[in-house]
Amino acid sequence: MSLLEVENLRTYFFTPAGIVQAVDGVSFEVDAGESxxxxxxxxxxxxxxxKSIMGLIRDPGRIVEGSVRFDGRELTELSEAELRREIRxxxxxxxxxxxxxxLNPVFTVGSQLEEVxxxxxxxxxxxxxxxxxxxxxxxxxPNPDRRIDEYPHQYSGxxxxxxxxxxxxxxxxxxxxxxxxxxxxxxxxxxxxLELFDEIQETHDTSIVYVTHDLGVVREVCDRVSxxxxxxVVESAPYEELYRYPKHPYTQSLLNSVVTPDxxxxxxxxxxxxxxxxxxPPSGCRFRTRCPEAVEECVxxxxxxxxxxxxxxAACLLYDESNSHEEPTLREITNQTNx
Amino acid sequence: xxxxxxxxxxxxxxxxxxxxAGQPLLEVSGLKKHFPVNSxxxxxxxxxxxxxxxxxxxxxxxxxxxxxxxxxxxxGKTLGVVGESGCGKSTLARTILGLEEPTAGEIRFxxxxxxxxxxxEFRKRSQMVFQDPQSxxxxxxxxxxxxxxxxxxxxxxxxxxxERALELLxxxxxxxxxxxRYPHEFSGGQRQRINLARAxxxxxxxxxxxxxxxxxxxxxxxxILNLMTDLQAEYGLTYLVISHDLSVVxxxxxxxxxxxxxxFVEVAPTDRLFTHQYHPYARALLxxxxxxxxxxxxxxxxLSGAVPSASNPPRGCRFHTRCPSFIIPDGxxxxxxxxxDRLRSDVSERSLDPEVNDVSSALxxxxxxxxxxxxxxxxxxxxxxxxxxxxxxxxxxxxxxxEQSPCQAEAPSLETAGDxxxxxxxxxxxxxxSDADSGSTEDGRR
Numbered sequence: 001m002s003l004l005e006v007e008n009l010r011t012y013f014f015t016p017a018g019i020v021q022a023v024d025g026v027s028f029e030v031d032a033g034e035s036x037x038x039x040x041x042x043x044x045x046x047x048x049x050x051k052s053i054m055g056l057i058r059d060p061g062r063i064v065e066g067s068v069r070f071d072g073r074e075l076t077e078l079s080e081a082e083l084r085r086e087i088r089x090x091x092x093x094x095x096x097x098x099x100x101x102x103l104n105p106v107f108t109v110g111s112q113l114e115e116v117x118x119x120x121x122x123x124x125x126x127x128x129x130x131x132x133x134x135x136x137x138x139x140x141x142p143n144p145d146r147r148i149d150e151y152p153h154q155y156s157g158x159x160x161x162x163x164x165x166x167x168x169x170x171x172x173x174x175x176x177x178x179x180x181x182x183x184x185x186x187x188x189x190x191x192x193x194l195e196l197f198d199e200i201q202e203t204h205d206t207s208i209v210y211v212t213h214d215l216g217v218v219r220e221v222c223d224r225v226s227x228x229x230x231x232x233v234v235e236s237a238p239y240e241e242l243y244r245y246p247k248h249p250y251t252q253s254l255l256n257s258v259v260t261p262d263x264x265x266x267x268x269x270x271x272x273x274x275x276x277x278x279x280x281p282p283s284g285c286r287f288r289t290r291c292p293e294a295v296e297e298c299v300x301x302x303x304x305x306x307x308x309x310x311x312x313x314a315a316c317l318l319y320d321e322s323n324s325h326e327e328p329t330l331r332e333i334t335n336q337t338n339x
Numbered sequence: 340x341x342x343x344x345x346x347x348x349x350x351x352x353x354x355x356x357x358x359x360a361g362q363p364l365l366e367v368s369g370l371k372k373h374f375p376v377n378s379x380x381x382x383x384x385x386x387x388x389x390x391x392x393x394x395x396x397x398x399x400x401x402x403x404x405x406x407x408x409x410x411x412x413x414x415g416k417t418l419g420v421v422g423e424s425g426c427g428k429s430t431l432a433r434t435i436l437g438l439e440e441p442t443a444g445e446i447r448f449x450x451x452x453x454x455x456x457x458x459x460e461f462r463k464r465s466q467m468v469f470q471d472p473q474s475x476x477x478x479x480x481x482x483x484x485x486x487x488x489x490x491x492x493x494x495x496x497x498x499x500x501x502e503r504a505l506e507l508l509x510x511x512x513x514x515x516x517x518x519x520r521y522p523h524e525f526s527g528g529q530r531q532r533i534n535l536a537r538a539x540x541x542x543x544x545x546x547x548x549x550x551x552x553x554x555x556x557x558x559x560x561x562x563i564l565n566l567m568t569d570l571q572a573e574y575g576l577t578y579l580v581i582s583h584d585l586s587v588v589x590x591x592x593x594x595x596x597x598x599x600x601x602x603f604v605e606v607a608p609t610d611r612l613f614t615h616q617y618h619p620y621a622r623a624l625l626x627x628x629x630x631x632x633x634x635x636x637x638x639x640x641x642l643s644g645a646v647p648s649a650s651n652p653p654r655g656c657r658f659h660t661r662c663p664s665f666i667i668p669d670g671x672x673x674x675x676x677x678x679x680d681r682l683r684s685d686v687s688e689r690s691l692d693p694e695v696n697d698v699s700s701a702l703x704x705x706x707x708x709x710x711x712x713x714x715x716x717x718x719x720x721x722x723x724x725x726x727x728x729x730x731x732x733x734x735x736x737x738x739x740x741x742e743q744s745p746c747q748a749e750a751p752s753l754e755t756a757g758d759x760x761x762x763x764x765x766x767x768x769x770x771x772x773s774d775a776d777s778g779s780t781e782d783g784r785r
Contacts, residue, residue, distance in 0.1 A: 041556035156645045186423040186583065191627035191640035213556060216629025220637055240633045257558040259586040260630050261613055270561030274526050 001072060002029040003207050004053070004175060009066035011045075011052045012334070018279040019334065022048040022061070024231035027305070030175065035201055035208035037222030037239070039215060039254075043275050044228040046211045050177045053209075054094055055083045064334060070175070090120045093168035097180040099160035103152040109136075109163050110148035113170060120171040135166040139196060158189035165196065175207045176200070182217065194220045215258060219243070224311075227251050230286040231278055233305070237312035247314040250287045285317065293318060362450070363411035364544055364577045365435070370408045370444035372427075372434045373401035376650055402650045404430040406601035407444070409753075412594075414544065417571070417578040419592030419609070421585055421624070425646055427601040428581045432547045435579065436467055449544070463493055466538035470550035472530030476522040482533050483508075483518035489541040507536040512566060528559035532566065539570065547579045552587055564590055585628050589613055594760075597621045600649055600657045603753065607761040617756045617763035619664040655747040656766065666744050666766055670713030676744070678706035679720065683739045686723070689732050698725050716742060 007027045013020040023045045030036045038046045051057055053068050055075065068075040075087065088094075096102045104112055110132050117128040129148070136144035139162040152160055161181055168176050178197065182190040194217065200206055201221075210221050218225050219239055226236040227250065235248040246252045253271040273290045276282055282289050288298040297317055305313040306320050377398055404427040412418045420428045433439045435446060437453070446453040453461065466489065469475040476485055486507055487500040495503070505515045511532040522530055531551065538546050551567065552560040568591065570576060582588050588595050589609060596606045597620065605618040616622040623641040630636075641663045647653050653660045667676045682705040685691050695701040701724040702709050709717060719742050726735035740748075745766045753762040756769040763769065 041558065158645075187585075187627040187629075187638075188423060188624060188640065188642045190629075191638040194629070194638055195640055214629060215631035216638075219631050219633060220629050243631060243633055254558065255631070257561040258631055259557075259561065259564070259590045260632070260635075261585040261589045261625060261628050262630055262632070262635050270558040270565070272562075274528060274559065 003032045003034075003071060004030040004209070005067075005069040006049070006053065007067045007069070009049065009052055009068065010064045011048050011057055011061060012064050013061040015060055015279075020278045021231050021281060022278055023052060024278075024281070025066070026228070026231070026233050028226050028233060028236065030207050030209060032174070032207055033201070033205045034224065035197075035210060035222045037218035037225040038209065038211045038228060039213065039218050039225055040228035041213060041254075041275060043230070043278065045231040045278070046228050047179055049228070050094070050179055050209055050211055053177065054088060054092060055080065056094075089116060089173065090171040091173055092175045092177060093171070093173040094177040094179065095161070095164050095168050095181045097183050099157070099164045099181075100152065102164055103160060105152055108149050108151055109155065113148070113163070113167055116167055116170045131170075132166075135169055136163070138169065139163070139166045140192065141166070156189075157185055158192065161185065161193055162196065165193075165200070169200065169204070169206075172204065173206065175209065177209045177211070179211045180213070183212070183214075190217075197221050215243075215255070216260070227254065230275055230281055232286060232315065234287065234316070235312075235314045236305070237309065241309060241312050245309060245312070247308045247312070247319060248287075248316050249291045249293045249318075251314075253290075253292075285315075362414055363447075364414040364449055365412040365579070366445075366447040367411075367435065368409045368445050368447075370405055370431070370434065370446065371403070371442040372405040372430050372439055373403050373442045376400045376402060400650050402648075403427075403601050403652060404649060405434060406649075406652075408598075408601075408603055410596060410603065410606065412545075412577060412579060414577050415571070415575045416593045417580060417591055419580045419582060419588030419595045420598055421582055421588050421595060422598035423624070423646060424583065425649065426598045427649065428583075428598050429549055431598070432467070432549050432579065432581045436465055436547055437461065438467075459493075463489075463541050464543050465545040465547065466541065466543040468531070468534045468538050468546060468548040468551050470553055472527055472534050473522075475534060476530055478522050480521070481519050482522060482525070485522070485533065486537045486540055488537060493541055503540060504536075507540055510539070510570070511536045512562075526559075527555050528562060531555065531563050535563075535566065535570070539574070542574065543576075545577045545579065547581070549581045550583065551580065553582065553584060560587070567591060585613075585625060597624065600646065600652050602657060602764070604658065604765070605756075605763040606753065607756075607758070607763075611758060611761050615757060615761070617761075617767070617769050618658075618765045619662050619767070620658050621763075623663065653747075655745075655749055656751050656764075659744070659746040662746065664767055666746050668716075668742060668744050670716040672708055672711045675706050675708040675712050678708065679739070679742065681705055682720070682724070683736075683743070686727050686732060686735050686739060691727060695728075698728065701728065 009023055009026045011023040013022055026049050028036060038049065040046050048057070052063055053075065055078065057063060063076055070087070070091065078087065103109070110129065113132040113135065114125065114128040117123055117131050118125060123131060133144045133148055136148055141147055141159060141162055155163060182193050185193065197208065198221065201208055208221065210218070212218060222239055224237065225239050225242050226233045227248065228234065229250050235242065235246070235251045242251065243255070246255055257270040271290050276289060284300050285298040285303050288294040301317060303315045303317050303320055305315045308314045308319050408431060410418065420431065422428050430439060434441050448456055448461065483501065483504045486504040490500045490503060505518060508515055508517055513529060513532055522533070525533065552563050555563065564587065567578070571578060580588065580591055592609050594606065595609050595612045596603045597618065599620050605612065605616065605621045612621065616625060626639050626641060629638050642661045644661050647660055659665055667673055671679065691701060692704050695704055698721060702720060706712065706720060712720065719738055723735045723738040726738060751764040751766050753764045755761065756763040
């Protein structure tokens with residue numbers, strides 16, 4: 001059994017403009033000590049998927065179907081109070097992209113860190129301070145005994161993100177979810193944070209779910225990767241396997257669009273067009289409107305994840321011989337939860 | 340203005356057409372842009388009881404955002420400027436276009452000093468594309484009208500403007516029907532296409548692009564970069580591209596300048612810069628970019644500490660406080676030199692460690708590794724400490740100064756490195772670029 005099992009998760013947002021099918025039938029697993037990258041362009045539903053795990057979806061959003069099992073326990077059935085008491089912080093913690101807005105500007109970094117420790121462990125306030133200094137030291141903040149009493153604005157962007165990671169580590173969670181934690185940082189600062197994630201995984205044996213749009217970052221941090229497109233996982237594989245043998249046409253074109261400083265390409269071949277709206281996504285395969293391989297069948301059949309290699313799956317009719325399954329309609333899904 | 344300038348600018352040029360290739364369209368020399376930390380007379384005055392004489396001092400410190408930049412950009416070519424946030428690259432772009440008044444230096448456009456070019460002509464021949472397509476397009480106006488703006492400024496009549504805008508929409512990969520739509524109806528990539536159409540409308544020679552694709556998804560980034568290259572080929576455009584993203588610059592630029600704290604530290608043709616970096620900062624920046632290819636080396640974070648303040652940049656080479664290849668003078672070990680540095684900083688602040696009471700205790704406190712220091716260096720340290728203890732601070736400071744590393748003593752200037760078109764500003768010798776055996780660092784460097 002994996003530590004985290006997400007199965008057929010659907011998270012919709014019920015807006016006046018229509019139902020946004022942000023996450024629509026997503027499944028993935030994370031083993032203990034493993035790091036999974038979730039990669040995709042903006043609007044793919046990566047953030048919504050990981051926030052659903054933590055029960056952080058707010059109105060008008062709702063998990064309409066599917067299950068999230070953590071260590072065998074069904075998280076979608078827990079109440080807000082149970083999630084807060086038993087899961088968030090001490091079992092699963094999350095690091096967001098924008099550290100400055102996640103830290104409270106009127107309290108010192110130390111007091112915020114100590115609060116988390118006192119809340120979630122049975123340490124005394126003075127022991128919590130000691131632990132806080134230790135954590136700041138662990139995440140590479142210089143002179144932690146002095147800097148613990150500083151306010152967030154006195155920290156640089158990279159330091160703020162390190163402080164957030166210290167907070168996420170405070171209660172020794174078994175899973176850390178990182179939602180684009182380095183996107184706003186300079187590459188030189190990002191490099192240090194990526195090394196820190198590697199270190200955390202090694203020394204604490206923590207599982208990591210790392211959300212990013214950058215395949216280079218996935219390569220640095222993750223063992224496996226799931227590629228998302230418009231609310232669905234289109235391909236999953238160990239990172240190297242995915243890079244060398246991409247199967248899904250979307251993954252292939254994503255890899256073709258990447259520019260790197262290490263090679264000069266005469267011409268990049270990006271995917272044409274833009275991602276359609278998640279309010280009225282294309283029927284059948286959602287990538288078909290931009291897919292160079294699309295055939296008539298793609299309009300009618302929703303491809304399911306098929307084994308295409310060693311622990312490598314892709315959801316594309318190219319690899320699906322028995323394509324005679326039917327997806328529930330939107331009406332069926334939303335009615336189900338309203339009952 | 341010199342006679343030769345008139346000849347070169349006037350002989351083959353008529354009206355707005357771009358110059359023949361090979362001729363610099365844009366030349367910048369000694370360009371500086373400083374922003375005062377306190378603006379206005381009253382904000383800059385502070386009461387200072389310890390001052391000699393009248394107890395009021397004026398704080399005239401300034402943020403040196405751009406501090407002495409030189410380059411020449413040939414017509415039809417692309418110069419990419421890369422650097423971390425806060426290095427001054429955006430200020431450089433804005434100053435060149437006249438959105439900021441330069442503090443010092445000269446900008447020449449098409450062979451003439453920019454000051455002598457009528458504002459209307461310069462506006463017509465240079466355009467800017469900003470980073471954030473969301474906020475750089477007025478949300479209440481139709482995109483057709485936005486694209487026509489520069490034409491209206493140039494006095495085009497309405498029907499001709501409209502015809503041109505429709506044409507441009509097609510050229511940047513949009514549809515003529517979009518003319519009457521509003522910016523919010525478009526995605527980020529499409530909005531950047533609209534920005535490009537607006538910049539192109541007046542057929543400028545120079546387009547300055549400040550982070551043209553940051554914030555866009557990779558596939559959209561690639562589309563915009565391809566569009567920019569196509570437009571350049573078609574209209575002979577000259578680009579100055581500002582970006583924090585080395586991959587973007589590698590794809591689009593002919594020449595790349597690496598900027599750090601207001602200065603260019605390395606400038607080279609794109610192919611060369613990405614294969615031979617001489618400046619340690621350029622090397623560190625490049626090694627921090629994640630590469631998806633598992634066969635390529637992974638990232639390494641070589642830089643410690645944060646970018647120093649641009650209002651008080653480090654003396655000597657501005658990068659020396661973070662440099663992984665800092666040159667330690669002969670006769671010092673790395674540890675002993677750190678001790679020397681601490682002593683020097685205390686001497687310049689006129690206060691030694693309170694536990695120090697004589698020469699030997701001072702040396703013990705600051706440089707415990709004294710035994711490893713070469714004889715003449717040790718003698719200099721001893722005399723500096725005794726001068727400081729005698730209260731002769733200035734002499735002590737001078738004594739210490741003569742022992743310092745070249746990286747602190749002198750700011751390196753851009754010098755040719757390996758190839759006539761390749762320049763770097765570093766005290767290291769330029770014989771061993773990064774792609775050579777990296778294990779062969781010479782003695783005396785940490």
